[in-house]
Amino acid sequence: MLATIRENLAPRHLGLVGLCILAWAYMSLFRYDSYGIEEAAALDLLMNWSIVHQIASPVAFFGMPDLRAILFIPLDMHWVGSLPAAKVFTMLILFGTALMYYKWSEERYDNEASMMATTLLLIAPISLMQTDALGTGVYLLCAFVVSAFLDRLLHESERASPSWFFLQILVCTFAVSLHPMGLALPLALIWRWSFEKEHRNKARKMIIAMILATAVMLFLRWGWYGMDAAAANPLAILADAIIGSPLLHPANSWGIGLVVADLGIAAIIATLLIHRRNLDSMTLMLTFSSIIGVTHADHAWVLVFWATTLFLGMPLLIQLNERIGWRGITGQRGLVLICVMVLATIAMSTAKNYKNIGRLELKSDTDMVISVLAREAEESSTDKFLAASQWPARTLLATRRDVLPLPPANKDMSDFAAKIRGITHVAFNPQLKSQHDLARNFAALSDTYKTIALIPGGVVLKKSAADTHQSGGQHPNAHTPPHSGKTK
Secondary structure, three states, X not given: OHHHHHHHOOHHHHHHHHHHHHHHHHHHHOOOOOOOOOHHHHHHHHHHHHHHOOOXXXXXXOOOOOXXXXXXXXXXXXXXXXXXXXXXXXXXXXXXXHHHHHHHHHHHOOHHHHHHHHHHHHOOHHHHHHHXXXXXXXXXXXXXXXXXXXXXXXXXXXXXXXXXXXXXXXXXXXXXXXXXXXXXXXXXHHHHHHOOOXXXXXXXXXXXXXXXXXXXXXXXXXXXXXXXXXXXXXXXXXXXXHHOOHHHOOOOXXXXXXXXXXXXXXXXXXXXXXXXXXXXXXXXXXXXXXXXXXXXXXXXXXXXXXXXXXXXXXXXXXXXXXXXXXXXXXXXXXXXXXXXXXXXXXXXXXXXXXXXXXXOOOOOXXXXXXXXXXXXXXXXXXXXXOXXXXXXHHHHHHHOXXXXXXXXXXXXXXXXXXXXXXXXXXXXXXXXXXXXXXHHHHHHOOOOEEEEEEEOOEEEEXXXXXXXXXXXXXXXXXXXXXXXXXXX
């Protein structure tokens, strides 16, 4: 019987069992409240919930969503309003992406390096964090690897415009809509096709298509609404790749971030020098995105940078160990095994602590501001709550009430007061330079809007009861939905 099991048990079956165990671990560590979601991801979900199920909602005023909204359509048709379902969906995207990276790395390097890099990526704290937040980084990595496989099919095709060509354009627009790092995809493809000598006509079409697709999406998504705020110190946020959520460790962890940065930079430079004449599109995408992401250092960039470090650095580490090592498994793989065991131990220890975020209801500075509005929404009657928030999609998820974007600043105070007449609560961060003018506007209305919370993440203002009763809690120019204010 055991012999029969061994004969029919392939390595891929053990891999699937491992993914099932990892999926159980992910789902047990997720936080199941309405906080910690990226603003752009929250907008994508709310847009689909509003359209697919015809729920009246002010999300049309929040801005242009990214193209993740397309992927969320099948999800929202069956599990509308379910954040856990969205997190499981993102987890499956991550697992599928990791398997495709394994396939790419196995073909380019070897099975050993691919297996180690894939495993370390899946158990990394930053992977869990980005999945839990429906993060942009997961979908960017997916777009890169799908585009790399499409690029290979395009090079192998004998047709001038195969069907893969149009799919490549769609993947390009998808990546560019997510984050500035998405620009790495068209840059890498243009670089690759610029040196194409055999299929010049196909190369010219590809370059023109990439430029046009990128230009159109940049016009639609200029500013990339909904991204997490960039870190003041990129080294500090890079440390989160290993030690996990900033809610669980001190903010001055830039030393660990420096180690991560050194490893990633060394892997990128060594790969470019060794394979400079044989750089594929996947390597170029990872390299370009890691460089572009420095301009907006957030957790999406940390995930992409860590994936780049693992998949480019692991083959180099094995080669280095073989050159400096002795004979036998200890000499040939001793350094590699030590590095892998240290990273895996830190990852598992951090994952164990990650559960404390949900258990202790820990929140970021921004989520603390939003939680004040959520408490106000619970205490206010339905017809006396209409909020304006700097983070409208996340606020709507938490409050389940109508939320509008912040009103524009106005030098004419009478006109400004008239436009916000129906707004009962306002939440924003007055420390941001972009919000200074708006803060001055509300400071001039201090007799109408009282400060009920002033915390590191921002300020929450509430309209006095007399003014709320006089205005009826309804803003005539707000275009609020004609329902009771509850959002499904």
